Amino acid sequence: MELRHVIESQQLTLPTLNALFQRADQMERVLARGGTQDYASRIMASLFYEPSTRTRFSFESAMYRLGGHVLSTERANEFSSVMMGESLEDTIRVVNNYADVIVLRHYQIGGAQRAAAVSTVPVINAGDGKGGQHPTQALLDLYTIYKEIRTIDGVNVVFVGNLADGRTVRSLAYLLGKFERVRLYFVAPAALQMQQDILDYLQRHNVWFALETDLAKVLPEADVVYMTRIEAEKLPASGPVPAVNPYFLNRAAMASLRPKAILMHPLPRLGEIDPSVDIDPRSAYFRQSRNGVLIRMALLASVLD
Numbered sequence: 001m002e003l004r005h006v007i008e009s010q011q012l013t014l015p016t017l018n019a020l021f022q023r024a025d026q027m028e029r030v031l032a033r034g035g036t037q038d039y040a041s042r043i044m045a046s047l048f049y050e051p052s053t054r055t056r057f058s059f060e061s062a063m064y065r066l067g068g069h070v071l072s073t074e075r076a077n078e079f080s081s082v083m084m085g086e087s088l089e090d091t092i093r094v095v096n097n098y099a100d101v102i103v104l105r106h107y108q109i110g111g112a113q114r115a116a117a118v119s120t121v122p123v124i125n126a127g128d129g130k131g132g133q134h135p136t137q138a139l140l141d142l143y144t145i146y147k148e149i150r151t152i153d154g155v156n157v158v159f160v161g162n163l164a165d166g167r168t169v170r171s172l173a174y175l176l177g178k179f180e181r182v183r184l185y186f187v188a189p190a191a192l193q194m195q196q197d198i199l200d201y202l203q204r205h206n207v208w209f210a211l212e213t214d215l216a217k218v219l220p221e222a223d224v225v226y227m228t229r230i231e232a233e234k235l236p237a238s239g240p241v242p243a244v245n246p247y248f249l250n251r252a253a254m255a256s257l258r259p260k261a262i263l264m265h266p267l268p269r270l271g272e273i274d275p276s277v278d279i280d281p282r283s284a285y286f287r288q289s290r291n292g293v294l295i296r297m298a299l300l301a302s303v304l305d
């Protein structure tokens, strides 16, 4: 497997996904024995221009577990020379002198691509812009489906929430489109539906999908429910009546989910999953966030080898 920059899901082939998952499985064993020192001389720079808890911490945790070192700025807009007007390209050229890999979250779609265009070390996209991509989240999401359901071919995945802006759902839809007989249901208010570029891609690759507004109707079909948050101000209000999120899962709603289905969420949640559901064994979102360390260890090791 040859991996250098990781910018968008479309670049990840089935053999690459397979190799990454095998390596993530190995990392589970590495973690169980407390990590490795195999990458002790390597340095990762994490440059985050937007807030993050899971992505930044799990990348940094992954690098430490591999024995490596981390240079980190969690508010690059304020705590770097960007404050003095430095371009992203110049920042990357300079960080190339200090690190062996750069993990970048940027507020503009295409930020990671711009960084990769000038970088002499691998750049990993940790999320770019509203409605851009988040390929490493998609990798850990797919890895979670692979671990929990044991197959990806033939799965029915119900995506719920703000699908227009959500970069995690966009990246995951691209990855799922590479598998056989998957069925994708996109459940959202019309204004927040999945964007046409993804639908066109799925059509070109003969992937079955449906656009829905009624979550209750499709829940019984799901092998995977992938919830995402909808900010209250994005919900359509009807006159003076405050907007209410119609896509809310509680224990009663979970009753219509298949016994072996799983409930996923990239997190953070905004109340679309009631905490009473957390103890349901089908709730996979905290296991999913743990898988982020394994897949990011596999990814870092692969681009550093």
Ligand code: CP
Pocket (backbone or CB within 6 Å): 051, 052, 053, 054, 055, 056, 127, 134, 137, 266, 267, 268
């Ligand atoms: N899932 C995810 O990207 O979370 P963070 O914004 O906390 O990194």
